[in-house]
Structure formats: structure tokens, C-alpha cells
Amino acid sequence: xxxxxxxxxxxxxxxxxxxxxxxxxxxxxxxxxxxxxxxxxxxxxxxxxxxxxxxxxxxxxxxxxxxxxxxxxxxxxxxxxxxxxxxxxxxxxxxxxxxxxxxxxxxxxxxxxxxxxxxxxxxxxxxxxxxxxxxxxxxxxxxxxxxxxxxxxxxxxxxxxxxxxxxxxxxxxxxxxxxxxxxxxxxxxxxxxxxxxxxxxxxxxxxxxxxxxxxxxxxxxxxxxxxxxxxxxxxxxxxxxxxxxxxxxxxxxxxxxxxxxxxxxxxxxxxxxxxxxxxxxxxxxxxxxxxxxxxxxxxxxxxxxxxxxxxxxxxxxxxxxxxxxxxxxxxxxxxxxxxxxxxxxxxxxxxxxxxxxxxxxxxxxxxxxxxxxxxxxxxxxxxxxxxxxxxxxxxxxxxxxxxxxxxxxxxxxxxxxxxxxxxxxxxxxxxxxxxxxxxxxxxxxxxxxxxxxxxxxx
Amino acid sequence: xxxxxxxxxxxxxxxxxxxxxxxxxxxxxxxxxxxxxxxxxxxxxxxxxxxxxxxxxxxxxxxxxxxxxxxxxxxxxxxxxxxxxxxxxxxxxxxxxxxxxxxxxxxxxx
Numbered sequence: 256x257x258x259x260x261x262x263x264x265x266x267x268x269x270x271x272x273x274x275x276x277x278x279x280x281x282x283x284x285x286x287x288x289x290x291x292x293x294x295x296x297x298x299x300x301x302x303x304x305x306x307x308x309x310x311x312x313x314x315x316x317x318x319x320x321x322x323x324x325x326x327x328x329x330x331x332x333x334x335x336x337x338x339x340x341x342x343x344x345x346x347x348x349x350x351x352x353x354x355x356x357x358x359x360x361x362x363x364x365x366x367x368x369x370x371x372x373x374x375x376x377x378x379x380x381x382x383x384x385x386x387x388x389x390x391x392x393x394x395x396x397x398x399x400x401x402x403x404x405x406x407x408x409x410x411x412x413x414x415x416x417x418x419x420x421x422x423x424x425x426x427x428x429x430x431x432x433x434x435x436x437x438x439x440x441x442x443x444x445x446x447x448x449x450x451x452x453x454x455x456x457x458x459x460x461x462x463x464x465x466x467x468x469x470x471x472x473x474x475x476x477x478x479x480x481x482x483x484x485x486x487x488x489x490x491x492x493x494x495x496x497x498x499x500x501x502x503x504x505x506x507x508x509x510x511x512x513x514x515x516x517x518x519x520x521x522x523x524x525x526x527x528x529x530x531x532x533x534x535x536x537x538x539x540x541x542x543x544x545x546x547x548x549x550x551x552x553x554x555x556x557x558x559x560x561x562x563x564x565x566x567x568x569x570x571x572x573x574x575x576x577x578x579x580x581x582x583x584x585x586x587x588x589x590x591x592x593x594x595x596x597x598x599x600x601x602x603x604x605x606x607x608x609x610x611x612x613x614x615x616x617x618x619x620x621x622x623x624x625x626x627x628x629x630x631x632x633x634x635x636x637x638x639x640x641x642x643x644x645x646x647x648x649x650x651x652x653x654x655x656x657x658x659x660x661x662x663x664x665x666x667x668x669x670x671x672x673x674x675x676x677x678x679x680x681x682x683x684x685x686x687x688x689x690x691x692x693x694x695x696x697x698x699x700x701x702x703x704x705x706x707x708x709x710x711x712x713x
Numbered sequence: 714x715x716x717x718x719x720x721x722x723x724x725x726x727x728x729x730x731x732x733x734x735x736x737x738x739x740x741x742x743x744x745x746x747x748x749x750x751x752x753x754x755x756x757x758x759x760x761x762x763x764x765x766x767x768x769x770x771x772x773x774x775x776x777x778x779x780x781x782x783x784x785x786x787x788x789x790x791x792x793x794x795x796x797x798x799x800x801x802x803x804x805x806x807x808x809x810x811x812x813x814x815x816x817x818x819x820x821x822x823x
Contacts, residue, residue: 296731297794391731475804477724477811516724516741519778523737525728526782529773542775558777576795619790619797628800629809631763648797688795691731 261444263437263461264492267291267321267338268468270298274321276468276490281325284332285506286492287444289325290436291318291338292466299430300573300689302342303374303405313344314427319351322425323359330361330424337415337436341427343405345369348427349708366423368414370703371430373570373696374406380700387570387694396694402574404689408696409569411535412458413449414703415439421707430571432534434462437493445497449536456539456561457499459532464503464521464556465491471503471521473511484510489552500557502549513552535568535698537561567695576690578657579650582664585677587642594672595622595645601671602647602663611656613649621646644677650688657685714816722821723749725807730784732792733768734803736810739780745821746779752815758783761813762806783810 264286266276270293280289293315306313318340329336341348345367356363373380377400381387387396387406396403407430416439418426426439438458441447447454464471471491473482482488489509495501503518505511522541526532532539538561545558582602586595599620606612621627624643626635647664651657661683668675719725719738722745727736738753740746759770768786775782789803790796800806 475726477720477726477807516739519739519780520724520726520737522778523735523739523775523780523782524726525730526735526737527730527773527784529775529782542777544775544777546778579795579797581797617797621799623799628805629812630765632761632809633812646799650795650797686794688791689793690795691793693731 258496259444261288261441261495262286262492263288263290263440263465263495264490265290265292265437265465265468266490267293268466268470269293269295270315270317272468274317274324277321277325279506279509280490280492281328281332281334284334286334288440289329289334289336290465291321291336291340292433292436293318293338293340294342294430296571296691297573297689299343299405299407299571302344306344311347314342314348315340318348319355322352323355326355326359326361326363330363335419335424335440337426337439339428339431339436341367341429343372343429345427345429352425352427353708363424364422364707365425365427366418366421366705366707368410368418368426368428368431368703368705370701371407371410373408373701374403377403377406380696383700385696385700387572387696390693390695396572396692399574399692404573404575406570406572408701409535409571410703411435412438412442413536414705416442418705418707419443421705423707433466434459434534435536437462437465438536441495452537452561452563453559454499455537457501457556457559459534459537459539459561460522460541460544460556460559461493461495461501463532464518465493467521467524469511470524471518472505472513473517476517476520478516482512486510499559500555503554503556504552513554515546515548515554518546518554533565533569535564537564566698568698568701570694570696572692572694574690574692576688577650577652578654578685579648579688580657580660580683580685581646581648582660582683583680584645584664584667584675585642586645586674587676588674591640591643591674592622592625594674595643596620598667598671598675599645599647602660602667605663606659611659613651617650619648621648654685715819715822716814717817717822718811719813719815720811722817723811725811727803727805727807729789729792729802732787732789734785734788734806736783736785736807737780738783738810739778741779742821743779746776748818748821749781750774753781755783758810762788762809
């Protein structure tokens, strides 16, 4: 009997990634599951704001338009789709997907996984003795309740696996840990149980490798000259065996590179304590991972171990933390660095004369081109650049004084040193600072809900 | 010994974790890994990255991957949407660390 292999491809690393990914992975088949990751840390607060203006909004609309182009192929090839595109409004997302399904005349079963959104119940949770204290500072959330913009638990893989077991072709979630999108179909296909810690850890490692899309296939790789055809870079696929070993690869004919190096790069991305990579389902040990080049663009991953998960869910709360803006001008000609610095200082002096000031730590002048990224790490350029970009950034609790920076910027072109240009984007406006408040919450007070809708036949 | 930049014997990737950043450094040979495990200390990394990193630097070892993972605490001026810096997410810290110059045994530089 041939060994069962389950192929999971990830076509979206974040909200804003290219729509090429899902199309590439679904066209012509070759995968069993397509995962799409839309949620970065700040995404939920943006979605919450969208929903507060429109009760039908608050999810990743890109997902719906992507589905419109890939769904016929996905149905043809039996590819199931798992996406955390639901944001803060999975049911509205599901309704929008249903409209696409109906329009295309397909028969598809859609499911949602909810229960992650604890925003409405925050006061009750705090009153019941769950302080949701900030993991970095220890401060209780009660002090900042009025500033909260969104609050979500990171759910695990098992509710998604349940949706698949109940016949879902498309699973839409809110906040789940990124690797859960990958682990869920493996639980469903191989019948892994909640105590299969080594296998769950292996799935988690695969999910971590896949979750940023092309960052494991040669994108953002320091030996970039070794990577062929970046323009047509392949999105990653994990080919899983039931024993929890897997191969990372990409489709034939795509660009990019899958080597033990490109996979190692992604394993290290956003990694903390390597021995304790926490998800709701398992504690994975990244020091147990073995990589082996198993062929061109094929890396075999073995040896992964895991142990019992913690009793808590990670919670991501976003809080209003004030306002910021960046004013930007290009400065050319002799003494460009000096002129750029003077321009930034003039602007701040003019505001100060009007009584508008910022704390020293809340204002920053950067002269891009004069070693902004690596001050003190490498020598400043010996030859003065003939052009630089001035970036003047400020932040404050007071939105009005942040907006004053943008309002004063253009005047520098006629009232500052010569060589100022590139004022193309108009007046920069204040944008909101969304603070990220990490916390933990007992698993016992959170309930994940799986809803499966019957697909309509048209 | 040869005085070379770290990128001659290692690769790196960096990113953000809230207000912290991490830089993962890995090598292609056991010998290079052992050399870095001995010499690329959290203290040296902290000194090289300088004022950009306000907090402590922690190091985790991943011998199977011939890799060292450095957590740079309070390294992003608030991170996320709060940071005033161009590199608010620590995306290019890795290339800053790879420009660290080290005295490296000749046989490790190929």
C-alpha cells in the first residue's frame, strides 16, 4: 500500500501579500489543502475599526476576491481552503464567500471557527478574576479598558480539524495561531489526538516554515544572488507523512529555492526560546529539528519533538496608544546631509515657536542615505551622498499637534535650504498608534465554536 | 586568523516580536558553528548593535541547525505602529549583525 501523503500549501503570508500565491498553488492541483494567513498583530485592530463603521466589514476582503479567481480550480482538484480571513467578523466573511460560491454556481461547504473574540466579555473576565496582565510589564488590563480596540485569544488547530471532519471545504477563522492552519488538516487526515505531542509539534514546525509564504523559498534571503527567478518565486508546500515527518518543497517550474539554508532562515524567523515554542496544542522543541536536502528544492524535516501545552491561551489585546506621523522630503546637491538635518530642525523650531513641542524620545530625525539603519555598527559613509531622504517622525497623545508637522512640511521648500524636493505624497496625516498588549487567559473560560453551513447548489 | 565580516561565515534573518526583535544566525559548517558559539556572545552582539538595542540580549542555541538565536529586548523604539524608526520591525537588523567584523581562523573562511 502506498503511504498516504498530505500536501499543504500556503499561498498568503500576511494581509497584503500577492494574490499570485493562491493562484499558483491551486492551478493544476497538486495540493490537498491551501492555507492563507491574513492576520498580523495589528490587523485585528484595523478590522475592528472597519466593523465599527460597517457591521458587515471587519474581515480580509482580499480573501473573497482571491476565492473568486481560484475557487473553480480548487473545487475541480479537490483542494480545501483554510484561512484566518475572518478577522473580527468571520460570519460576514462566510456570507461574502457564500455569495461568491453562488455566483460561480459551485457546491461548497463553508465553516467558521469563532470564540476567539473576547472583546465583548472583557469586563466580565476581569471581574471574574482574570486580570489579563501585560506579559511584558505586569500591568493589569483594567487600567486600560477604555483604550482597548480589540481582544482575541489565539485558538489552536482542533476546532479547525473539527470543521473539516464535519465536511467543510472552506474553513474561515478569526484569530488562531498561524501554525494551526497547517496542523488542522493533519489532525483531520491522520487522526492525530490531542496527546500526539511529537506529531503536533512536527505539524507546528511545518506551519511555522510555511506561515510567511515565500520567506522559506528564497525570499528575504541573505544569499539572494543564489536564488533563481525571484520574479516567479514558488509558494511553499509541505508534504506530510502520517509519522509526522515532512518535506518542504514548491511547485515544478516556479522560481526561488528550497534548501536547508532557506528553510533554516524561516525556522529562525520571529523565534523566541527555541526549546519552548508555545501553541495551544503543544510545546514544540525547535532544537530537535533535523533538516536534510532530499533533492533539488526538497528539504526533509525529521526528529521533531513536543510536550504538553500550557494551561493558558495567548491573548492579543490592541490598545490605543496615541498618534504618530512621518514627514518625508528628498534633499539633493552638495551638503545634502547637512541640509536635510537643518530642514528637520527648522521645522521643529517653527512648531516650538508656536508652542508645539514633543518629548525628545517622541521625535526622530533620520537622514536616509547617511547610515540610519546601522549607526555605530558600520562606519558612516566616507563620501557624502549627493542626495538623501529626510524622515522626521513624531508621536504624541494629541492628534492635533502631530498633524501640525504635516501642515508645516511643504513650506520648507520655499523657506528652507536649497535642494528640497520629492514632496509628492501630499500632507502626511497623523495615524493611530496601536499598542500590542500580550496576555494569557485560562483555557477553561474560552469556548471555540464551529459552525458548518450547507453549501447551496445553483 | 583573518579579520572578516560575519557574513563571510554565517547567514542571518531578523524580525519583530512586539517591542523586541530577534536575529537568528546560522552557519554552513560545524566548525563555524562552534567558533560562533564560543565567540558570538550576547555581550558582543549587544555592544555591536549599540544604542539601537535598549534592553538585554539573550542567546538560545540550536546545534541541530548550527544556529544561534538572539533575542534583542526593547530594540524597536516601541515596535509595531508606535516606533518612529524606519526599520520599525527589525527586518534589517540581521544585515547589521552580519557586518560585525571578527578575527576568524583561516580555515573557516573559504
